[in-house]
Amino acid sequence: MAAITVENVSKRYGTVTALDRVDLTVDEGEVFGFLGPNGAGKSTLINVFLDFVQPDDGRAAIFGHDCQSESVEAKSRMGVLPDGYTVYDRLTGRQHVEYAIEAKEADVEPMAVLDRVGIRDAADQRAGGYSKGMAQRLVLGMALVGEPDLLVLDEPTSGLDPHGIKQIRTVIREERERGATVFFSSHILEQVEAVCDRVGILYDGELVATDTIEGLRQSVGGTTKLLITVDRAEAGVLERVESLAGVERAWPNPEANRVEVTCSNDAKMDVLITLNEAGVDIENFRTEEASLEEMFVEYTSGAS
Ligand SMILES: Nc1ncnc2c1ncn2[C@@H]1O[C@H](COP(=O)(O)OP(=O)(O)OP(=O)(O)O)[C@@H](O)[C@H]1O
Known part of the structure; x- marks a missing residue:
């Protein structure tokens, strides 16, 4: 079964067409890079998956569950690092992860999660004092809890240094190895090349190409x-x-x-x-x- 199905999805904001009849299928187990310059519509599509945005036309589904009419089922299959993520200033990193473990009824050690995303040493600091990169790592860690079938990451490398970017790649590879599907957006091409099976290029709301990197080159x-x-x-x-x-x-x-x-x-x-x-x-x-x-x-x- 396809992990993600997008059929003819359009979304307009006044005169701005954020998504223009987008069709896309991402297979189970694939690592898919969703590329496009700023303002291309990447976050809008991810927000459709999360039912934060309702499309004007078309439909999107996650493992066959309609993102709007069956959003609870669709969301239960996803771990998400959204664009406008927030952390709770007064809670520590460890408390955030504990919260995610409880909510998803997962069986994992909070410190193991924090270790994977490289913020073990800051486990007992309040997230209000975290840098942007640390907060991002924390939200990624929360997304990983419960071994979701689909990991959706909106610009996961923004705000990270080269070492952090490498860590994200490792996490993506590990997730693929356990059988998860990964869908992540980026406007930086080099960052998707190393890990993606396929990429889609979104420009002005239109999906202008979908292929392997090699296929695009050819x-x-x-x-x-x-x-x-x-x-x-x-x-x-x-x-x-x-x-x-x-x-x-x-x-x-x-x-x-x-x-x-x-x-x-x-x-x-x-x-x-x-x-x-x-x-x-x-x-x-x-x-x-x-x-x-x-x-x-x-x-x-x-x-x-
Ligand atoms: N809530 C909104 N109201 C009005 N316009 C919006 C809204 N959300 C997005 N847009 C517009 O839709 C277009 C697509 O935006 P979107 O955030 O999806 O792009 P993006 O590819 O994720 O860009 P970025 O990398 O900068 O986040 C942009 O022109 C944006 O200004």
């Missing part, structure tokens, strides 16, 4: 960069390379003693053959994948 096509170390290459040869089908640009980089070519994956071999036939001595070559940043720009600038 469909962006022409952004593979070939770096070819050569003895020398005359301008005329580079012009010939540039005229090949699938080649975007070819230019010399004398400092690095190489030529650089942006082309589609299919054109790589033709480039090397053309250089070889022109008598250019190829000492070495390697390809550089399109960066996630480039992919993101490609998708979000092309969308209307």
Whole structure:
């Protein structure tokens, strides 16, 4: 059964369309990265899952439970780190986790939870004195209590330092290993690449792409960069390379003693053959994948 089903969901706020006919299925056991720039509509969709927001059209379901008409059942399957989370200033971190354990009737040691999210040492401090990152870790810890089937994390890495980001990744991997589905939003591409099975790109309320990272790279096509170390290459040869089908640009980089070519994956071999036939001595070559940043720009600038 699908963990998340979103069918034709739209949500408008006055003249702003926060979600525009979004269709999405996330399979059980998947780690799904939900990407989009600020204001794209990510939190709005997560709020639909939680029944904080009612869609104007369409429906969303969690493990088959409608997020609006069966919100109690839907929510009982989820552990959530929401966008606008709050902590109780006067309660300690340990008390927060104890509260979550009681509410979910879970059987876990509070200190084990706090340890997992890296705030064991602050267990007996009041959460009012926590930094933003610590409060976020605490709410994540509470979301993990009870081993939810679906973990929904809204920008879980915002406010964390690189060490904290690494810890979140570890938690996500561990959750996947125990069989949970993870859905998390981010506007930072690098942070999803390491852990996601698939990503969806949301732009201006529209889901403009859903694929594996590799699939997205392939469909962006022409952004593979070939770096070819050569003895020398005359301008005329580079012009010939540039005229090949699938080649975007070819230019010399004398400092690095190489030529650089942006082309589609299919054109790589033709480039090397053309250089070889022109008598250019190829000492070495390697390809550089399109960066996630480039992919993101490609998708979000092309969308209307
Ligand atoms: N309660 C609301 N009332 C009016 N407009 C809203 C409301 N909630 C969201 N919006 C608007 O809907 C759009 C989508 O917002 P949303 O918070 O879902 O985006 P987001 O992708 O989560 O962005 P961020 O990463 O900045 O949180 C934005 O233009 C936002 O201003």
